[in-house]
Amino acid sequence: MELLLRADMSISVLFWLLGAAALVAVWIHHNNLSHQAVVLARQHVRQQGLQFLDQSAVLCRVSIACKRWSLSLERTYKFEFSVRGDRRYNGRLTLTGRRLSRIELDPYPDFSPHPPGQVISPSDNHQPPQIDQQ
Secondary structure, eight states, rough: HHHHHHHHHHHHHHHEEEEEEEHHHHHHHHHHHHHHHHHHHHHHHHHTTTTEEEEEEEEEEEEEEEEEEEEEEEEEEEEESSSSSSSEEEEEEEEETTTEEEEEEEEOOOOOSOOOOOOOOOOTOOOOOOOOOO
């Protein structure tokens, strides 16, 4: 009877150890994905000529994505960026599995001297260059 009780206790302990190991593995995987989200968000924001704020991306949504008969987790992270450092804007990044599937930035003002598509009319004192014809 004592041997049976020991075997029963060791199975219970083994079950709890496996459960704890699974939780640690999920936590490590989550931290790796969070780090990947920060790196991808920082990279995208810098490519746009913006400032990535707080060096963080916060998990705000987890859902199940079904694409081509396969299921995967879709994680959405929020982050903040700035144009000139005086105002914060929100961005969202979505990872499907480990793959980047979407990055969205809230609308922000463009402070470049001449935004693309803007027609610049010459001022009164600006004359086009003269071409010498000889």
